[in-house]
Amino acid sequence: MSSGSDARSAFRSGVRDVLPALPANVPFGVIAGVATVGAGFDPVQAAAFAGMLFAGAAQVAAVELIGERAPLTVVVLTALVVNLRYLMYSASLGAHFRDLSARWKLVVSFFLLDVTYALSVAKFEGPNAPDPTGEGRWYYLGTAVPLWATWVGSSVVGIVFGARVPSSWQLDFAIPLLFMGLLFPALDDAPSYLAGVVAGLLAIVGVGLPFNVGILVAALGGIVAGVLAEGVGAGSEEVREQS
Amino acid sequence: MTAQPLASQPLATQPLGDTSIWLVVLAASLGTFAIRLSFIALFGRLDEVPSGLERALKYVPAAVLTAIVAPRLVYLDGTLALGADNTRLLAGLLAAVVAWRTESMLWTIVVGMVALWTLEWLPLGV
Incomplete structure (x- = not known):
């Protein structure tokens, strides 16, 4: 078990490491927010979707299908297929988080994201690796919480301004572009x-x-x-x- | 698969009800949470990922992302448009080159959007 100050400094170290990855999520969140209200979500529903799903690609795929009046089963299944890659991250991190309490396992699972996964695995497998059941879990949260806050914050910007973006801007074209940006590294x-x-x-x-x-x-x-x-x-x- | 008679009819004017939207929000969020939790919860009982599953998961991002992108570039108002009059295809191809060279989401979006606006404004008889 780690003391409170160790936990705080591990958390801060996670925050420091994730900072460079935050700006890339801003346009993504804004575009997803615009697309979500555009598909007929009210602002509360759109913000809840961003905050609870916490998976941009799946959210955009789902709301586009809703816009096309797809059956709800297909909407949900498509979102889940887009998120299948988290099985991989869950498997890789699971080995490190094996001895975590059940409650903490729920918390780390909720925040599991590409960047969080990459940073934490690098940390847990690097030199002077923190104990994943001690400081390590705080480092993980340090990388995760700023990402979540950035995601929800930029989504809200998109949700608020989404209705005011003139359609002549063709902002919907940003969606395939942003998926392209995700595609090539894969x-x-x-x-x-x-x-x-x-x-x-x-x-x-x-x-x-x-x-x-x-x-x-x-x-x-x-x-x-x-x-x-x-x-x-x-x-x-x-x-x-x-x- | 449950029957969804609504889907076969064009009901584009009728917005999705509140209940349906909340259903999607909850089902997709809970399902995604279950995916994220899967192996984190299973470890201890299961020591490694079945290798067949691991191999398949490797191709999820490539397959899913192109499946979303491709139709959006080659369809114009619901019909296949592979000619130079499809500005989204041209701008998309340019953005693809940028994405490939830079692997930067921001540059891909900026170049793609500017290319689209430029192509639309150019007097090319479009």
Whole structure:
């Protein structure tokens, strides 16, 4: 167990490390806020969605589908498929947080985000690693809480000003752009490119599919393509386990 | 899959009810929380992630993100538009190059939006 001052300094150290990652979330939050009120959410619902879901890509995908009058089941399923990647982070962090109390496990899980995950795993596996059940959990919260506050704060800006943005600005085009900004770092080997190409083509062909299941089908198809391509590649060369 | 008769009819004028919106907010948030909690809660009982699952999850971001982006660039008012008159496609391709070279979300958005506005204002007979 750590003392109060150790906890505070670990928290502050997490805050310091996450600061450079905060600005990138501002345009994302604003755009998501604009899109969410644009889909018919009232300000309270939009803010609650941002604060409770705490996952921008899934939120934008969901509200776009709502705007297209997709069935609610498809909206929720699509959001969850977008968030499947958190299974990976949960698995990786789970090893470190194994001995945390049940209550803390709920807290760290709620705040699990790409950046928080990357910073904390680096910290827990680096030199002078803090104990994840002691100071380490405070470091984790130090990286997580500012991200949450930035996300909700910039969402609120988008929610408040969303209704006043003239449609001639075509701000909805910022959505595919922002996903592009997320996409390229995720493309790092041939199977991942193939997963992207297959998913993109399926999504284009699948636009007319009933119940707006296009994105869902395309995403699953892309994942299968990536796995199959990796299987083929593994026969001839060594698979890199890292990255 | 539950029956959703509303989806097959164009009801674009009817906004989604409050209850439905709250349902989506709660279901998506709880489901996402369950995903985040999954292995953090399971560890101790389960020592490692099934390798098949791990391999599949690696491709989630690439597949999901392109599935969202691609249709938004090639469709213009609901019809496939692969020509130069589709300003969103042109601006999107330029932004893709920026995204690929810089991996910066901010620059991708800035260049893409400015490109779109410029293309729309240019007197190209669009």
